[in-house]
Amino acid sequence: MKLTSKGRYAVMALVDLARFDNINPVSLRDISLRQGISLDYLEQIFSKLKKDQIVKSIRGTQGGYVLSKKPNEIKLTNIFHAVDEKVKTVQCKKESKKGCNGKATKCVTHNLWDELETHINTFFEKKSLEDLLKNNTEQRT
Amino acid sequence: MKLTSKGRYAVMALVDLARFDNINPVSLRDISLRQGISLDYLEQIFSKLKKDQIVKSIRGTQGGYVLSKKPNEIKLTNIFHAVDEKVKTVQCKKESKKGCNGKATKCVTHNLWDELETHINTFFEKKSLEDLLKNNTEQRT
DNA sequence: ACTATACTTGACCAATTTAGTCAGGTATGT
DNA sequence: ACATACCTGACTAAATTGGTCAAGTATAGT
Ligand code: FES
Ligand code: FES
Numbered sequence: 001m002k003l004t005s006k007g008r009y010a011v012m013a014l015v016d017l018a019r020f021d022n023i024n025p026v027s028l029r030d031i032s033l034r035q036g037i038s039l040d041y042l043e044q045i046f047s048k049l050k051k052d053q054i055v056k057s058i059r060g061t062q063g064g065y066v067l068s069k070k071p072n073e074i075k076l077t078n079i080f081h082a083v084d085e086k087v088k089t090v091q092c093k094k095e096s097k098k099g100c101n102g103k104a105t106k107c108v109t110h111n112l113w114d115e116l117e118t119h120i121n122t123f124f125e126k127k128s129l130e131d132l133l134k135n136n137t138e139q140r141t
Numbered sequence: 142m143k144l145t146s147k148g149r150y151a152v153m154a155l156v157d158l159a160r161f162d163n164i165n166p167v168s169l170r171d172i173s174l175r176q177g178i179s180l181d182y183l184e185q186i187f188s189k190l191k192k193d194q195i196v197k198s199i200r201g202t203q204g205g206y207v208l209s210k211k212p213n214e215i216k217l218t219n220i221f222h223a224v225d226e227k228v229k230t231v232q233c234k235k236e237s238k239k240g241c242n243g244k245a246t247k248c249v250t251h252n253l254w255d256e257l258e259t260h261i262n263t264f265f266e267k268k269s270l271e272d273l274l275k276n277n278t279e280q281r282t
Numbered sequence: 283a284c285t286a287t288a289c290t291t292g293a294c295c296a297a298t299t300t301a302g303t304c305a306g307g308t309a310t311g312t
Numbered sequence: 313a314c315a316t317a318c319c320t321g322a323c324t325a326a327a328t329t330g331g332t333c334a335a336g337t338a339t340a341g342t
Contacts, residue, residue: 002229036242060339061287088143101177108156201310
């Protein structure tokens with residue numbers, strides 16, 4: 001049960017972006033240097049974030065990325081969804097009536113994992129990028 | 142962010158065990174058949190559960206496994222700990238003061254992941270095997 | 283027009299982890 | 313003795329992860 005780098009980096013990068021995009025677009029190169037994430041990898045991540053309209057890109061010299069919404073409108077759910085960091089606790093297909101063992105009924109633990117999934121998702125739905133920014137400036141005092 | 146089979150199977154198997162161990166020890170073979178889990182794999186799992194004293198083994202003909210505590214005393218945390226299904230959301234070593242990027246300070250998302258970890262663990266600490274049993278008999282009505 | 287910057291796309295790969303299998307044991311009730 | 317069932321460790325195929333590499337395209341500034 002762990003997070004992948006993709007999800008982790010996506011959030012990191014967006015926090016960085018949120019802090020600096022007021023003045024100018026932020027280049028991936030800058031984020032790469034500040035956060036210590038491979039540039040090539042960041043490109044993959046941002047292409048996904050762009051597809052889900054979490055960021056906008058500005059090409060050319062002095063170009064870069066900008067948030068397309070306000071920090072309080074970007075929830076962790078949105079970010080994770082964009083980069084395919086999905087929470088999958090059940091083994092079976094939820095829609096199907098079959099269980100994970102191939103039997104006709106759901107297995108004895110199915111409900112448990114489903115509850116867990118909800119529990120985790122609740123967390124992600126509550127947290128916004130803004131929360132993280134606050135948290136971070138607080139630390140700096 | 143997903144669960145491994147080890148954790149999943151461990152819980153499955155223990156629910157099965159809890160339901161049937163009142164009368165006789167339950168053999169892994171039976172669990173294997175009822176839950177559709179490979180016998181060899183179950184053996185690996187139970188050796189770990191035994192090491193953490195969640196189950197007791199009884200050898201010989203008509204032998205098998207029995208819970209060593211009452212279902213309400215066995216929390217999911219205990220099970221997961223036994224089979225090394227650990228929740229790891231932060232990247233860095235928690236004790237260290239260094240961040241995940243190797244820098245001197247914790248990264249901007251560290252606190253977030255730490256909160257998440259707590260959030261998930263709370264769930265596991267609350268749920269006991271007994272809760273699962275109830276849940277399952279309710280479904281059968 | 284040229285050039286540097288920075289986004290864009292897709293293929294590729296090495297390392298790790300997972301989810302098991304296989305092949306032998308050893309203990310014990312009947 | 314012998315069948316049952318626990319016990320142990322080595323091994324492996326497949327999937328996933330966490331990237332790298334290569335070859336673009338668009339745009340701002342000179
Ligand atoms: S997890 Fe859904 S049936 Fe087992
Ligand atoms: S996760 Fe702990 S420092 Fe980044």
